[in-house]
Amino acid sequence: EAQVTQNPRYLITVTGKKLTVTCSQNMNHEYMSWYRQDPGLGLRQIYYSMNVEVTDKGDVPEGYKVSRKEKRNFPLILESPSPNQTSLYFCASSPRQGKNQPQHFGDGTRLSIL
Amino acid sequence: RKEVEQDPGPFNVPEGATVAFNCTYSNSASQSFFWYRQDCRKEPKLLMSVYSSGNEDGRFTAQLNRASQYISLLIRDSKLSDSATYLCVVNWGGGGNKLTFGTGTQLKVEL
Numbered sequence: 001e002a003q004v005t006q007n008p009r010y011l012i013t014v015t016g017k018k019l020t021v022t023c024s025q026n027m028n029h030e031y032m033s034w035y036r037q038d039p040g041l042g043l044r045q046i047y048y049s050m051n052v053e054v055t056d057k058g059d060v061p062e063g064y065k066v067s068r069k070e071k072r073n074f075p076l077i078l079e080s081p082s083p084n085q086t087s088l089y090f091c092a093s094s095p096r097q098g099k100n101q102p103q104h105f106g107d108g109t110r111l112s113i114l
Numbered sequence: 115r116k117e118v119e120q121d122p123g124p125f126n127v128p129e130g131a132t133v134a135f136n137c138t139y140s141n142s143a144s145q146s147f148f149w150y151r152q153d154c155r156k157e158p159k160l161l162m163s164v165y166s167s168g169n170e171d172g173r174f175t176a177q178l179n180r181a182s183q184y185i186s187l188l189i190r191d192s193k194l195s196d197s198a199t200y201l202c203v204v205n206w207g208g209g210g211n212k213l214t215f216g217t218g219t220q221l222k223v224e225l
Contacts, residue, residue, distance in 0.1 A: 033212075042118075042201070042217040043158070058212060090157055092213075102148055103213060105157035 002027045004106035006091050012112040013081060021076045021109050023091030030096045032074040033058070033103065034066065036087040043090065049074055081113045117141060120202050120216035127223055131192050135219045137202030138184045147178055149187050150201040152218065158201055161187075192223045 004025045013019055025032065033048040035058075045058030049068040063085055065077040074093075078085060088110050092103035120137045127133050139147075147164035162169065164176040164185050175188040185202055202216035 035215075040217060043213075043215040045212050048212065088155075102160045102163065105159070108155070108157050110155075 002104070004091055004093055004104055006089075006106035006109050008109060009107060010110050012114065014114050015082055016080050019078050019081060019111075021078075021089060021091075021111070023074045023076065023106060024072050025074075025091075025093040025104070026072065027093065027095070027104070028071065029093035029104075030071070031101065031103075032068070032091065032093045034064070034074070034076050035090045035092065036060065036085075037090065037108075038087050046076070046089075078111075081111075083113050086111060086113045116216075117214045118202055118204050118216040120219045122217060122219060124220040124222050127192055127221070129192060129194060129223055129225055131223075132188065132190045133192055133221065134186055134188045135200055135202075135221075136184055136186050137216055137219075138182075139202075139204045139214075140183070141204070141206045141214075142183060144183075144204045144206040146205040147176075147185050148203040148205075148213075149174075149176060149185075150203055150215075152199045152201055154199075158215075161200070189221075192221075194223050194225070197221055197223045 007022045030051045034046040035043040037043045044060050047066040049055045091106040094101040094103045149161040150158040151161045152158045164178045168177045173190045177186045199218040199220045201218045204214045
């Protein structure tokens with residue numbers, strides 16, 4: 001089954017404790033992206049990757065890191081999480097970059113930073 | 115001004131009703147447009163792309179007006195299962211294939 005898989009689905013942690021949210025897709029997509037969703041703000045892009053070893057900042061990259069060592073995986077790293085990073089996070093992928101490429105989303109990861 | 119604006123609703127409609135949502139976007143260079151559906155606390159799912167000539171998919175019709183920079187979604191014969199938040203999404207075609215999302219319009223279809 002074609003899918004984007006995120007882990008964990010839920011995480012409650014404390015300020016400053018490094019965490020990683022994994023994202024994996026099995027569709028051989030070139031393009032992957034991370035979004036966060038907050039009430040009243042909609043989904044905002046954090047980072048994106050157009051292919052292996054090619055990543056770039058989105059609209060709200062501060063406090064996050066990503067890597068793309070393999071085509072299928074695109075982990076999101078919070079080196080020192082803070083309460084303002086409490087949010088619902090989505091990973092997405094599409095076959096390639098391009099204006100007519102809709103994106104497929106993972107199930108989401110709900111992070112609470114205390 | 116937000117890049118993509120939607121009326122948040124909620125729109126409460128009876129089953130069988132026709133309901134329309136509008137969305138405006140600020141970047142005139144925007145090149146592609148989509149409607150996504152999001153159920154409560156779930157991931158967004160593509161409902162349909164929006165083409166310049168307008169397009170239809172069953173009970174759903176999408177329209178694009180580039181001159182006025184708005185997009186619409188019409189749902190005919192509403193079903194209970196249509197209850198969800200509908201996200202207007204714009205890709206301005208610049209670097210990063212970035213999708214810019216509206217905050218969504220909530221639809222509640224009632225018996």
